[in-house]
Amino acid sequence: MGNDKPKLKLAVYWGAACGGCCVSVLDVHEKLFDVVANADLVFWPIALDVKYKDVEEMPDQHIDVTLFNGAVRNSENEHIAKLLRQKTKIMIAYGSCAHMGGIPGLANFSTKEELYKRVYEDSESTENAQKVYPQTETTIAEGKLTLPNFYKDVCTLDQIVDVDYYLPGCPPQTERLVEVFMAVVTGAELPPKGSVIGAGSKVQCDECKREKVNKSGITRFYRTWEKEDDGKTCLNEQGFLCMGPATRNGCGVRCVEGNAPCRGCYGPLDGIPDPGAKMMSAIASMLNEKEEGDIQKALDTVVDPAGTFYRFSLPGSILRRKQS
């Protein structure tokens, strides 16, 4: 029954990523049987030995769905993003890095020169007296060796290729992936191109079970080790910076459920181009201080505002990177 229906062709790729997104795909566990019953995985570097040239040989639009995870930060990421775009009907930016730049996107706070110096000269475990840096081409006795070109900027997937959908999260909640996958398999009507799928349309706070007592009146913020969480009051109201008010739901508020503040990996709601801007507004409303000195004192406890508000979203934010 149903075996006359052609199977869906699915590809999964990682750009600048940690591997967590690929693991979240593996996390389908027993649902994997539903997946393989309905889909052929035609390309997935973490799990299958399919070469780039095999993808190059596929006809255009051969792949039904590509889950592209990871940011684009070098010429190899860009090449494969463009290749997969050409071969794919539905291109999904999968996970925070492809969606907004993610953790690798924090590199946009530094220049390429600063990054190279840190990694290849200054880091505690490095000895590099000759200052050897990676080169895109090196000639040795046996011939020419090449490496991808490391870009100055980390990019979101949609800054490089056209993206059909965004499936957010660091990593996305696997249940959400299965729902999206089954929707594609059953031919359910998909939302308009450019939509965020596999996530909610409210802020985390709407779903969060923590008690919200007083609306404002925080005088300072605490890092999570500075004070004990009472386990029941809204984390922001206790002064632990929680990105819940600026973050889309869909993960089940899983960090707060685990007694850790939300860090914003699901990104902002529709129509909000910048999660940090939203969070700055929220913080200004939580504090009550009116005198310049008191305000500055309270803000001193917001450690690394830019890194905190844009932990997952710097390349996709309005200002995109640090000016240099």
Add this chain to the structure above:
Amino acid sequence: MTNMNTEQWSPKIVAFFCNWCTYTASDLAGVSRLRYAPSTRVIRVMCSGRIDPEFIMEAFAKGADGVLIGGCHPGDCHYSEGNYKCLRRYDLLQRYIEQMGIDTRRLRLEWISAAEGKKLQEVVNEMTNTLKEIGPSKIKHVVETIEK
């Protein structure tokens, strides 16, 4: 544009002015023929508390050399506390733009009442001069140009 020289270049300031005070002051300055640098593009808002940090980032991303916020003096906000909220946002934004490598003098907040046309003139002229010293903003270029 590329052919601009520093002589004729004058900085573009996007000014978010509260309807009840600074916006009226800018009218007053106009009526009183107080000359101030023609570089400001005024956007009227109903209260300085309405200015979302996003507006300021968008202004920089779209090419403003500076952003000026004008609101009612402490205690005078028509919606009671909008200006304090604005001040807290502004102080936080200053920290953020500094981390983003933007000269904090590009963003300025002033309380200017409806009667202070003269103060408005001084603030705009002073900010224009400061921005002339700092030079044209490269933010728009950086936002729009992905460097490989």
